[in-house]
Amino acid sequence: MTEQKVISFETIRVACKNCTLSTLCLPMGLTTEDVERLDDIVRRSKPLHRGDYLFRSGETFRSLYVVKTGSVKTYAPSEEGGEQVLGFHLPGEIIGLDAIETEVHACSARVLETSAICELPFSRLEQLTATIPSLQHQMYRLLSKEIGHDTEMLLLLGKKNAEERLAAFLISMSRRLHQRGLSPTDFHLSMSRHEIGNYLGLAVETVSRLFTRFHEEGLLKVDRKHVQLLDPAGIEAILGQSLADDHRARSS
Amino acid sequence: MTEQKVISFETIRVACKNCTLSTLCLPMGLTTEDVERLDDIVRRSKPLHRGDYLFRSGETFRSLYVVKTGSVKTYAPSEEGGEQVLGFHLPGEIIGLDAIETEVHACSARVLETSAICELPFSRLEQLTATIPSLQHQMYRLLSKEIGHDTEMLLLLGKKNAEERLAAFLISMSRRLHQRGLSPTDFHLSMSRHEIGNYLGLAVETVSRLFTRFHEEGLLKVDRKHVQLLDPAGIEAILGQSLADDHRARSS
DNA sequence: GCCTTAGTTTGACCTGGATCAAGCACATGC
């Protein structure tokens, strides 16, 4: 009990200015003084545990959330059980941007593992951005980045085959973890095969078979949730490969 | 020649405050005075024609574009000919939001038919939003709306079958045209079957067959690019239908 | 320990939609 309290305390108390994520998150490009003003509106909850909700679809939108440690998935529940996983969010990533317009959350967000989350009440953030131009600019950039990311996913779901989708997923995880100072070749997947499949528009069985195939081809090693990329270049080569094929086929 | 000049002039001169699209576009919720300030930065070009570019992938991002009349498609070209159509944009819709972050356009935009376009230099718009809170709010809303729309598309591409995709497309067109004061049941598609297929992640042949099937089922009438929805409710019923099926199957 | 439950893997089979291949309809040019 005591130990858990200590951990919580450590996790919670990091101010924005001391946070290692400040280059990825909102404080980027802000002066020390402005970071302190931002810091004033951030609410830091105690750590959440696997399955806990940040918000649920249908709830009124009040805040944006930033992952500080751990990971979160967002998904759009469709009446009666079905759902589409929209994203897996790593430390420094902002969640809830899609709800600004309607002021109602259209998707749900729950943590995949014990995670620390910062909450940013949106109305206060909005007031702040009106007085700090660089913060406003950063908000535009973050919103725009989200659109760019969604665009990539549209391309993935619209044009890529199963193999390319999983390769894209692995490369994306690898890069994002690397940005956060973790190993780009050796990591833990906090989501299930089912969730990966759902996210990539594939059946669980297909994901499982692909992991096996990639393993057989010497591209990676898998032990349950632990992944080791043995040949990252080989995996990257899978992306765009079929487009080259496509072109070859058409021009012949 | 003279006639064309007259048309151009008429099209170009509409100020934001007199524009019928102001409820859909940025001016929403602004005071008359603020609309005039916005108006000052808007550049109105002469009408563009089918195939003209608003911008190309790889170009430096400088402006956002708003469709005033006509329609525009955006697409992400992938090396050597292949492309993913990202969207079809109707009057009042903003284009280019995904390029704010990187300051480089990742996609291209070209007009599908003779169209009038408003250009908004982003740096000036950004300055303006810093001094007009309601404009800033509207910008956040527009960016957020785009994310919400992309999310819907992800769901469509990730979970829906061919029939549901075309139904969703038709309903979306119908609603958006209706919002703009046009008939929700009787409209002209400015894009080709090929482009529709590309957008929906389907082959041209599939799109064509679906139009035929919908026609046989009495849901609509098609004559080349002209579409008439005979049973809009029937088409809407196709959406989410398979999810119900899915649930029925699983719970039995 | 042993039972239960949930996640994962593997195999066998099936199908929706892609691909291939014609034929058709309507422009546009000469």
Added chain:
DNA sequence: GCATGTGCTTGATCCAGGTCAAACTAAGGC
């Protein structure tokens, strides 16, 4: 007029990946 091109439709075939089914493997719970 006829030739050429471009987009659309229709039919026949094929296959990637979904679905179904079963076995395997942790990880709790008691």
